[in-house]
Amino acid sequence: MEFASSPDEYMPTFYIGQHESDRTRVTPELLRQAQDCNYDMLTTPITTPHFHSRVLTLLSNHLNELESQPTRSIPAPVIPSLSPFDTPLAPGETISQLLAVVSPWIDLCSPDPAVYNISRQVLELEVAYAAFCGIGNIILPSPKLHQGKLHGEGVTQYAYAVQEALNIGNYIQMSISLPMMDNPEQNSDEVVGSLAERARAKYLGLSENGSQKNSMEELEENEDGGTVIFSRKNSARFDFFGTWDAWNVIRTLCKYNNRLSVALSIPSHLPPLSVSSRWHSEPLRLLSITSKTFFKNPSGYPAFTHNHQALLTRYMGGIRNPPWLLLYDVGPIPGFENPETIVSAADGVLSPSEAADPPSPTPAEASQLQRKGSKKSTKTVNDPTPHLNYLRYLQSHQPPRTILERFGAGYQDYLQAPLQPLTDNLESITYEVFEKDPVKYDQYLKAIQQALIDWRDQSKRASGPNGRIVVAVAGAGRGPLVTRALQASDATGIPIELWAVEKNTNAFVLLQRHNEETWANRVNLVKSDMRSWKGPLQENVPQRSGCTGHWPPPRNEDDASNASMTSEAAPPPEPQPPTHGLIDILVSELLGSFADNELSPECLDGILPLLNPTHGISIPCSYSAYLTPIAAPKLHADVAARAPNDPEAPHTPYVVMLHAIDYLSTTLRPSTSRSATSESAPTPVPNIVEAWSFSHGPMNALPTASTNLHNTRHARLTFNLRDRAVCHGLAGYFEAVLYPGVELSTNPLNMEEKSPGMMSWFPIYFPLKNPLYAPDASTLTVSIFRATDNRKVWYEWMVEAWSNLIGGIGSGEKKRVRLGVSEMGSSKKGGCMM
Numbered sequence: 090m091e092f093a094s095s096p097d098e099y100m101p102t103f104y105i106g107q108h109e110s111d112r113t114r115v116t117p118e119l120l121r122q123a124q125d126c127n128y129d130m131l132t133t134p135i136t137t138p139h140f141h142s143r144v145l146t147l148l149s150n151h152l153n154e155l156e157s158q159p160t161r162s163i164p165a166p167v168i169p170s171l172s173p174f175d176t177p178l179a180p181g182e183t184i185s186q187l188l189a190v191v192s193p194w195i196d197l198c199s200p201d202p203a204v205y206n207i208s209r210q211v212l213e214l215e216v217a218y219a220a221f222c223g224i225g226n227i228i229l230p231s232p233k234l235h236q237g238k239l240h241g242e243g244v245t246q247y248a249y250a251v252q253e254a255l256n257i258g259n260y261i262q263m264s265i266s267l268p269m270m271d272n273p274e275q276n277s278d279e280v281v282g283s284l285a286e287r288a289r290a291k292y293l294g295l296s297e298n299g300s301q302k303n304s305m306e307e308l309e310e311n312e313d314g315g316t317v318i319f320s321r322k323n324s325a326r327f328d329f330f331g332t333w334d335a336w337n338v339i340r341t342l343c344k345y346n347n348r349l350s351v352a353l354s355i356p357s358h359l360p361p362l363s364v365s366s367r368w369h370s371e372p373l374r375l376l377s378i379t380s381k382t383f384f385k386n387p388s389g390y391p392a393f394t395h396n397h398q399a400l401l402t403r404y405m406g407g408i409r410n411p412p413w414l415l416l417y418d419v420g421p422i423p424g425f426e427n428p429e430t431i432v433s434a435a436d437g438v439l440s441p442s443e444a445a446d447p448p449s450p451t452p453a454e455a456s457q458l459q460r461k462g463s464k465k466s467t468k469t470v471n472d473p474t475p476h477l478n479y480l481r482y483l484q485s486h487q488p489p490r491t492i493l494e495r496f497g498a499g500y501q502d503y504l505q506a507p508l509q510p511l512t513d514n515l516e517s518i519t520y521e522v523f524e525k526d527p528v529k530y531d532q533y534l535k536a537i538q539q540a541l542i543d544w545r546d547q548s549k550r551a552s553g554p555n556g557r558i559v560v561a562v563a564g565a566g567r568g569p570l571v572t573r574a575l576q577a578s579d580a581t582g583i584p585i586e587l588w589a590v591e592k593n594t595n596a597f598v599l600l601q602r603h604n605e606e607t608w609a610n611r612v613n614l615v616k617s618d619m620r621s622w623k624g625p626l627q628e629n630v631p632q633r634s635g636c637t638g639h640w641p642p643p644r645n646e647d648d649a650s651n652a653s654m655t656s657e658a659a660p661p662p663e664p665q666p667p668t669h670g671l672i673d674i675l676v677s678e679l680l681g682s683f684a685d686n687e688l689s690p691e692c693l694d695g696i697l698p699l700l701n702p703t704h705g706i707s708i709p710c711s712y713s714a715y716l717t718p719i720a721a722p723k724l725h726a727d728v729a730a731r732a733p734n735d736p737e738a739p740h741t742p743y744v745v746m747l748h749a750i751d752y753l754s755t756t757l758r759p760s761t762s763r764s765a766t767s768e769s770a771p772t773p774v775p776n777i778v779e780a781w782s783f784s785h786g787p788m789n790a791l792p793t794a795s796t797n798l799h800n801t802r803h804a805r806l807t808f809n810l811r812d813r814a815v816c817h818g819l820a821g822y823f824e825a826v827l828y829p830g831v832e833l834s835t836n837p838l839n840m841e842e843k844s845p846g847m848m849s850w851f852p853i854y855f856p857l858k859n860p861l862y863a864p865d866a867s868t869l870t871v872s873i874f875r876a877t878d879n880r881k882v883w884y885e886w887m888v889e890a891w892s893n894l895i896g897g898i899g900s901g902e903k904k905r906v907r908l909g910v911s912e913m914g915s916s917k918k919g920g921c922m923m
């Protein structure tokens with residue numbers, strides 16, 4: 090197939106910017122020089138050190154006043170509007186190539202109201218002025234999660250400030266700087282002149298002399314008479330999901346505003362895969378990379394460890410708008426001091442030794458290596474922008490995209506309403522897209538071939554009037570399965586009588602044309618709904634004794650697959666009343682992304698009574714639907730944005746190529762990687778669980794079914810979570826057994842074994858109207874129903890979150906407490922008409 094074999098000429102786009110913490114302004118010359126070096130953009134502060142000292146003075150005066158007159162109510166000071174001395178920015182042609190950085194010295198999480206108030210004013214002034222100048226992107230400082238003995242208390246007020254700022258700069262994209270995980274020790278890396286330092290001790294839970302008393306220590310001392318003291322190291326524990334949790338609060342309060350995103354700092358030592366997977370599901374606009382993210386390789390060149398390279402590929406790969414990369418404090422723009430200097434552009438061309446991987450450090454080695462790399466390396470690198478050059482090198486060495494990535498380019502996270510091929514007549518272009526998937530049709534070919542071979546080898550009685558096996562393709566579309574049935578017959582040498590049934594009158598025109606032009610009129614075409622078809626017509630077919638219904642047919646028989654042909658040798662038979670025969674092998678492809686969602690069960694119910702009752706075969710013979718809960722913030726934001734105009738949006742199961750998602754329930758499988766870092770520790774594999782299945786064969790034919798109740802289904806599935814998360818919905822997949830040993834699967838757990846490279850179906854997404862939060866070590870219970878009223882079919886779904894607590898003190902008993910229940914999603918209004 091064309092796109093499977095053509096070389097992948099796609100080259101990912103890396104937009105790379107540069108940030109210097111002590112830069113005070115960006116001149117057009119500096120920007121030009123940076124672009125000559127092959128940077129795409131630079132960061133700029135919005136205000137100057139002059140403004141900073143003005144604000145510090147204002148705050149100090151205010152705090153002094155408050156201290157000297159403790160009983161008076163003194164209003165917070167108002168920062169006077171910006172003067173030309175306060176900002177280096179001005180509107181101009183180059184503004185679109187600048188990323189504006191909000192002053193890092195504010196503290197929007199401060200428990201001290203004076204500090205918070207001033208910080209908010211700074212934020213609002215800076216955002217308003219940057220917006221005025223035409224800045225498109227702003228980077229906000231990280232929320233300060235540890236304040237004295239307080240932990241995470243300031244996140245909501247930070248979120249409130251961001252929400253207000255979003256209203257000021259109506260077109261500005263805001264990215265919040267966040268480390269991948271919460272490391273309280275890093276949090277203490279203070280910015281010079283930070284307002285946080287001015288916060289008063291009484292708000293930080295500190296004694297007047299500034300010493301910190303931990304609330305856990307107090308608790309333990311009270312309860313146990315001071316026998317157990319928590320060490321500071323323990324109380325300030327490393328929290329892998331701490332910064333994600335803060336982000337979740339902020340974006341939730343900001344109602345998943347699509348102008349709000351994350352500027353994620355990539356650390357030198359990567360957290361477990363579950364953490365990087367979580368961030369992968371979030372709107373990453375920037376990846377911040379400092380010189381510490383690199384390790385020196387044996388040539389002394391700064392390079393990424395194997396795991397960092399894999400992370401970058403994961404975050405950047407296969408998407409239309411990958412995050413931008415921002416190099417933080419990796420050295421000044423070369424040649425700027427002397428504009429006459431000619432600086433070569435970082436073109437990413439490195440020798441093998443320059444591009445070699447550095448050794449992958451263990452956690453303990455990471456910091457040591459860092460120091461060794463930066464201080465003790467004797468190798469000197471003759472490259473003024475080695476970090477940039479290395480990233481450009483990685484850009485040109487990204488792995489080629491998989492078939493699925495190529496096919497799905499542009500479809501990632503794009504919500505589509507599922508097809509309803511029963512109610513609607515599909516367009517030719519839709520069939521054309523199906524037909525581009527060679528894998529599905531190869532599997533059908535294998536299944537039909539095997540069914541024919543087994544039929545012959547088991548000497549089963551066939552239903553054709555001349556002893557041929559009767560094959561019917563139900564829902565033939567433009568005919569690809571008809572072609573496969575003919576190929577199977579030709580390849581096995583087993584003659585068949587072939588029927589093709591299609592209700593789409595437009596597609597039927599093409600079937601007729603194919604029959605004449607490519608199938609040599611070997612196919613009996615029927616324009617009908619398969620449920621009202623009476624079966625293969627046997628009128629005028631002479632019934633010759635000794636050759637009816639048995640394998641093999643007589644050797645000298647004509648190729649009489651066309652039902653209107655008669656034998657020349659025998660005398661003309663007596664005309665017989667029209668009769669309808671049976672189908673031996675029924676081939677259909679009526680599957681949707683959740684197997685039964687395009688009403689395959691209902692359609693097949695109508696034709697299964699025609700199946701040979703003893704030996705009949707349905708291809709597929711069974712299919713099952715699978716589910717797993719996911720975090721999908723991007724999809725949630727998209728559905729929520731549609732809801733005001735379309736109240737059914739949160740009640741629609743969508744077909745979507747899932748990309749920015751995180752599987753919430755996973756099992757750790759041992760990794761095969763050799764590296765000793767945590768990134769190569771056991772790999773989380775999603776728990777994807779069967780909801781229900783349908784089987785189709787002679788045993789399942791229901792000639793007298795008067796209701797559709799037998800096609801209802803219900804499942805209640807339990808998923809254990811290790812890490813706290815937000816569930817935005819359910820991802821649905823399917824597996825189908827075409828014929829024993831020949832399967833189709835979209836289930837990520839086995840699709841590569843069962844039908845590798847198949848791309849006919851994207852997964853299905855059942856959204857939750859309101860996301861459901863679940864803490865660490867909790868359980869999600871999914872209830873899902875396939876419902877019918879005999880006119881249509883629809884789904885209903887809901888999720889419950891449970892905490893798994895240990896019962897009362899000393900009891901040790903496990904106790905489940907329901908933490909929350911989602912609304913019931915229901916596609917009843919948009920259900921599939923039967």
Ligand SMILES: C[S@@+](CC[C@H](N)C(=O)[O-])C[C@H]1O[C@@H](n2cnc3c(N)ncnc32)[C@H](O)[C@@H]1O
Nearest residue numbers: 510511523564565566591592593618619678692
């Ligand atoms: C998913 S398409 C598959 C088409 C084709 N077999 C292929 O694999 O490319 C399903 C086809 O079944 C047809 N179809 C669906 N329900 C049908 C019914 N009840 N009777 C006849 N045709 C039906 C649709 O019109 C459509 O052409």
